[in-house]
Structure formats: structure tokens, C-alpha cells
Amino acid sequence: MQVEAGLRERKKQQTRAALADAALRLALEKGPDAVTVEEIAEAADVSVRTFFNYFPHKEHAILARNPEHLERALDRMRTAPADESPLTTMWFVVNDVLRELENDGHVSRRGELIMSSPNLLYQLMLTSIDDERQLTAALTERMGEPAGSVRPALIVSAAGAACRMVMELRKAAPDRQIRDLLQEAFQLLAQGIDPAFGPNSEKKGHS
Structure with a gap:
């Protein structure tokens, strides 16, 4: 049970980091106002729904909140x-x-x-x-x-x-x-x- 919980937590941390990294990279390339949630999710290889499980909007992802x-x-x-x-x-x-x-x-x-x-x-x-x-x-x-x-x-x-x-x-x-x-x-x-x-x-x- 503890091992499974640890793996889930590690996976969550990796997904959050991947989204934050993708958001920052795209914001640097295109400008923060031009980036979309869909582009961030695609770059991190997750669904838009998954994005919103971690961040309420793209700005929080760029900030790595x-x-x-x-x-x-x-x-x-x-x-x-x-x-x-x-x-x-x-x-x-x-x-x-x-x-x-x-x-x-x-x-x-x-x-x-x-x-x-x-x-x-x-x-x-x-x-x-x-x-x-x-x-x-x-x-x-x-x-x-x-x-x-x-x-x-x-x-x-x-x-x-x-x-x-x-x-x-x-x-x-x-x-x-x-x-x-x-x-x-x-x-x-x-x-x-x-x-x-x-x-x-x-x-x-x-x-």
C-alpha cells in the first residue's frame, strides 16, 4: 500500500513538473499571452482534463504554482x-x-x-x-x-x-x-x- 501510494505521488510530481516545464518553454517561445492550455497539455503528453487536475489556468502552470x-x-x-x-x-x-x-x-x-x-x-x-x-x-x-x-x-x-x-x-x-x-x-x-x-x-x- 505504501509503495503504491509512493509511486502515485511520484507520478503526480512528474506530471506537474512536465506541465510546468512545457508551459514555461512555450511561454518563452511564443509569449505567455499567446500560449494555450491545449498546447501545454499536448507538449506534456497529457489531456486537457489532466491539465486542470493540476492547475486552474495556464498562468499557474507558467508560474509552476x-x-x-x-x-x-x-x-x-x-x-x-x-x-x-x-x-x-x-x-x-x-x-x-x-x-x-x-x-x-x-x-x-x-x-x-x-x-x-x-x-x-x-x-x-x-x-x-x-x-x-x-x-x-x-x-x-x-x-x-x-x-x-x-x-x-x-x-x-x-x-x-x-x-x-x-x-x-x-x-x-x-x-x-x-x-x-x-x-x-x-x-x-x-x-x-x-x-x-x-x-x-x-x-x-x-x-
Whole structure:
């Protein structure tokens, strides 16, 4: 039973990867707006019905959107050690996704394509907002804070912003590793980006 379940899961992962690879290749060749679901399914050698078992639309396939990533992140958050800080938990969550990206092999090309397509950027923004909403709810519960608390929401949003910033900075500094940039970003978040922050203090020369 376990062997069969493992084989089924491996087959699902292979099919999802084949669809995502085909979607990216066709989007790079033709442009993301010109690609159709039918073309992606044909290139991956599956039916259109199978395509929709994995992705709700072609943009999610081009983005290589995998809902299992979010499920793993939520599970990691719920099962985090009691003495682990919230930002540390987010670091482990982000690193899990980073490992997936490193194994992808297409992260740079996919990132460049996304940045050049307003539609893909919009879809990425929508999925990111939904992910952050669910992660914030889970972290709020884990921290024992009431709904609407700023701290857990800020931690989740800052971690997401750090990931997006790192992908953008990598274009200007291709010699730097994504993991090193991310480590630096999280270290700055942990230390406080600007300890001298004080908008309510009276400044000389200002009324």
C-alpha cells in the first residue's frame, strides 16, 4: 500500500513538473499571452482534463504554482518548536521553498519572464497575497495573539518581501547566491532595519 501510494505521488510530481516545464518553454517561445492550455497539455503528453487536475489556468502552470508548498509551510508553522522565534519559523518555511526553486533549474528564466509580463506579475501578486493571508492566520494562532495583530502579519509580509527583493537583486548581482542574499535580508529583519526610526521626534529645522 505504501509503495503504491509512493509511486502515485511520484507520478503526480512528474506530471506537474512536465506541465510546468512545457508551459514555461512555450511561454518563452511564443509569449505567455499567446500560449494555450491545449498546447501545454499536448507538449506534456497529457489531456486537457489532466491539465486542470493540476492547475486552474495556464498562468499557474507558467508560474509552476504548487499548492503543496503552502500546505508544507502551514504544517511547518503548526509544528514548530515552542521556543522557536516566529521569524526563525519563517526562515525555515522560506528555505523549504528555496530548495524547491534550486532543484527547479528554471528559476532565473521563469523569474525574468514573470518580470516582463504584467499578467504573470498580477497572478503572482494574487497568489502571494492569498498565501500570506493563510500564513499570517497560522502564525497568529501559533503566537497566541488575537486576530488583527500587527506583529505576525508583519513578519510574514516582511519574509515575502525579502524573497521578492532577493530575486530582483540577483539580476543586478548575478555572482551572489540567492541563499546568501536571503540570509542577509533575514539578518537585517532580525536586527531591525533602522533602529533610529522616529517619525514623531521633533527635528531641527522642521516645524
